[in-house]
Amino acid sequence: MPLREQQLQTYADLLRQGELVVFPTETVYGLGASAWNAKAVRKIFETKGRPADNPLIVHISNVDMVKQFTPSVSARVKLVMQKFWPGPLTLILRKKEEVPDIVTAGLDTVALRMPNHPVALQLIELSGPLVAPSANKSGRPSPTRPEHIFADYGKKLPVIDGGPCNIGIESTVLDLTQNPPLILRPGNITAADIHSACGFLPRIITAKEATEAHKPKSPGMKYAHYAPKARVAWFDPDQSLPDSPKALVLCHSSAPQLPDGFKGLFRNGDFTTFAQELYNNFRQADAEGFPLILIEKFAPQQLINDERLISLHNRISKATGKAD
Known part of the structure; x- marks a missing residue:
């Protein structure tokens, strides 16, 4: 054996x-x-x-x-x-x-x-x-x-x-x-x-x-899930980043200019790695004391073109506390 x-x-x-x-x-x-x-x-x-x-x-x-x-x-x-x-x-x-x-x-x-x-x-x-x-x-x-x-x-x-x-x-x-x-x-x-x-x-x-399911048939339906201690929020790369002393920024397209105290992780369209590392990044942010995690929004057309992004969008939305 x-x-x-x-x-x-x-x-x-x-x-x-x-x-x-x-x-x-x-x-x-x-x-x-x-x-x-x-x-x-x-x-x-x-x-x-x-x-x-x-x-x-x-x-x-x-x-x-x-x-x-x-x-x-x-x-x-x-x-x-x-x-x-x-x-x-x-x-x-x-x-x-x-x-x-x-x-x-x-x-x-x-x-x-x-x-x-x-x-x-x-x-x-x-x-x-x-x-x-x-x-x-x-x-x-x-x-x-x-x-x-x-x-x-x-x-x-x-x-x-x-x-x-x-x-x-x-x-x-x-x-x-x-x-x-x-x-x-x-x-x-x-x-x-x-x-x-x-x-x-x-x-x-x-x-x-x-x-709103009274009796959830599946894990991941009714209750808050996937959340780190840090606050998780979406950000639009075409708009200015919110004020914060420090934040971990997860991007899937081009890298924005980051202010002091912000740390960026850039995947450049590699959504396989983005998914593999998502929860690890959440835990990394907590371990490094980041109070805020900013995640680049998915464009509506991206969600249409690649259904796999729906699962990422689902987990991140749950982590923000706002299912949408």
């Missing part, structure tokens, strides 16, 4: 014993617990300070595991799984009665995802299905590096170090219990991607619909 598999077996044993383990995925780091152990799942809510009506995503390592959680798998569901799993797409399906209510926040639906990360897949094969929200304190930026978990929890949690996450933004959530299907949370897989691969076009719910 290779050393890595031996190490993963140790973590899998902890999970089977009802402990929590932080593990990497391609999107963000997850705080894992056995999906069938309600007592262990309760520890997630206690550890994160997570609202009890915020459902969790069940992570699986093979398609056969889906049958444990949903009574039937339609041809449409099979097609979506075939096209996008493993990958950053969570599916909302009808749940079996035996799925613990604490996993689904008492809803009659369950959220399922197969992550596209070798460590996550190996761990789940050894441990069984895992519920795993992002491994941050509730409301804080999602962790995309191991040091982010240590910043939130110290050394209290076992952490599997997988290095920086490849995508850096949480998964797309697609509700397949509705017709037409709904995107409850935008992510790296877009409505256009789903339309092209599967022949149907899901509707993306509005930020207003998400925040």
Whole structure:
């Protein structure tokens, strides 16, 4: 048995014993617990300070595991799984009665995802299905590096170090219990991607619909998320920057002239890196004592031309405290 598999077996044993383990995925780091152990799942809510009506995503390592959680798998569901799993797409399906209510926040639906990360897949094969929200304190930026978990929890949690996450933004959530299907949370897989691969076009719910949801079906809908301690605000590169003694400025086009005390990070149209580094930049700003993070606005045409920017716009708007 290779050393890595031996190490993963140790973590899998902890999970089977009802402990929590932080593990990497391609999107963000997850705080894992056995999906069938309600007592262990309760520890997630206690550890994160997570609202009890915020459902969790069940992570699986093979398609056969889906049958444990949903009574039937339609041809449409099979097609979506075939096209996008493993990958950053969570599916909302009808749940079996035996799925613990604490996993689904008492809803009659369950959220399922197969992550596209070798460590996550190996761990789940050894441990069984895992519920795993992002491994941050509730409301804080999602962790995309191991040091982010240590910043939130110290050394209290076992952490599997997988290095920086490849995508850096949480998964797309697609509700397949509705017709037409709904995107409850935008992510790296877009409505256009789903339309092209599967022949149907899901509707993306509005930020207003998400925040007003009485019983959210998906993480990232109802509650404040992704926010650093610093205030986050959009800025227009054609207008003057707001007054502040210091600020971290995130730009995706040309670099503006910055006053003293301002630090700029410029991506020059590289939105892949912009997404990968977003939460790390948020945490970096807090670590360096910046009271303000300014982020260059996306032009409306940019959001039309590249749907992937919708997920960035969603996360940043949530961090500003103004869903729009």
